[in-house]
Amino acid sequence: MDRGVVIVGAGQAGFQTALSLRNEGYAGKIALIDDEGRVPYARPPLSKAYLKGTATAESLEYRPAEFFVQQSLDLVLNDPAVEIDRGRQTVALRSGRELEWSSLVLATGAHVRRLPSLGKEPSYLRTFADSESLRSHLSGSGSLLAIGCGFIGLEAAAAARAQGKQVRVIGAEARLMGRAVSPFISAWFHALHERHGVEIQLNTAVQGVSETSAVLPDGTVETADTVVVGIGVIPNTELAAKANLAVSGGIVTDSYLRTTDPAIFAVGDCAMHPNVYAGGLTRIESVQNAADHARAVASTISGRPKEYRQVPWFWTEQFEAKLQIAGLAVEADETEVKGDPESGKFSVYSYKAGKLKFVESVNQPAAHIAARKLLEI
């Protein structure tokens, strides 16, 4: 007898799994569990439109609360899963409630990496509450110090600068968004931020932070009215590890996103999965990865096993530049720039051993879409 599906985590991947199961015609019980108290919402705007004040809280919700009732989705909020019993196929929640399942989907996401705190905590940016708190801090601030030069730090910097704040970015790496983009794109965005009046300091690993300050390696203390830290995330794997599932930099899965227990899947940010574009196991933090993982697993649970093999894509918006990336960044041995970087509309094609590996498009959506198709393996 089918005891239903329990999905742990109601972020993009968890929500999409529930939605896709119903779309696939799955009629069994579905429970969607989350430790936050909000109806599932989209995170990308938290560092963009919501921070700038151009999106409302309601507009972030994937679906209104009634939708979950209509679709017979048991939305369990404010009640994190604390333990999986694989033998009995149950999961225990903090409240003491116990849910049974035939398939369990771990969509546990990730939590922010923190810096040593030297007093009151600075802002971090992961949840709705984080974004709301940063937004309210910023409204009374004249200056922002963003620690971290990845997508989150730079998007927050751009949003604050657009509101007229004085903005400074301090990053530990040698170039902007170094993990995700080519050196050409790093340099172009560096110039973009400087042109807009953002001060950038690289190769500087901040040692500690407070609500309004950061300590640099040489002991210098930098201050600002608001400090936000965006230095990456750590996958939430404790639940899986406690249940003796394989965990190594994420919850390890096969190409069907099955963990080492075939009745338990992992999707989204937490899943260390075989990715044909990475040529091995990898973990990817993106909307595309979360949504496509979810669809594959929903299909498999509904009786139509589906391997995951979608082209990865990403986007970020900073000032007037919309950067779209297709494929996974690697150290390229050949790059080709098409279009006009001066005018802010161009694409960078990166090759390795003669093969196109990833394409970055700035304000050139058609080139990005073409690239997604071009890269399909």
Next chain:
Amino acid sequence: MPSITYISNSGESRTVTVDSGVTIMQAAVRNGVPGIVADCGGECQCATCHVYVDPKFLGLLKPAAEDEDAMLALTASERKDNSRLACQLVLTDALEGIVVTTPPIQQ
């Protein structure tokens, strides 16, 4: 408070009334209208809020911007002359009574 009618691929119709300034995608999602997925939450990144706009209303809409036009190449159902992405269509009183049809599939 413009009203909008969604016709599903199988011909069922739903009419909802929303505030001006809401997109056709948001109006569908908030009112539980099926057939619109909107994976990316309205960022014009996923082409899963594809609709066919009743030709009578097409001329009242702003033409598709470059990013919408590009994304329409990725729709799961056939792109037609009246294909648009609902997340890019902001409802105003001038669009009162607009009718859109949702495609057979979105992904």
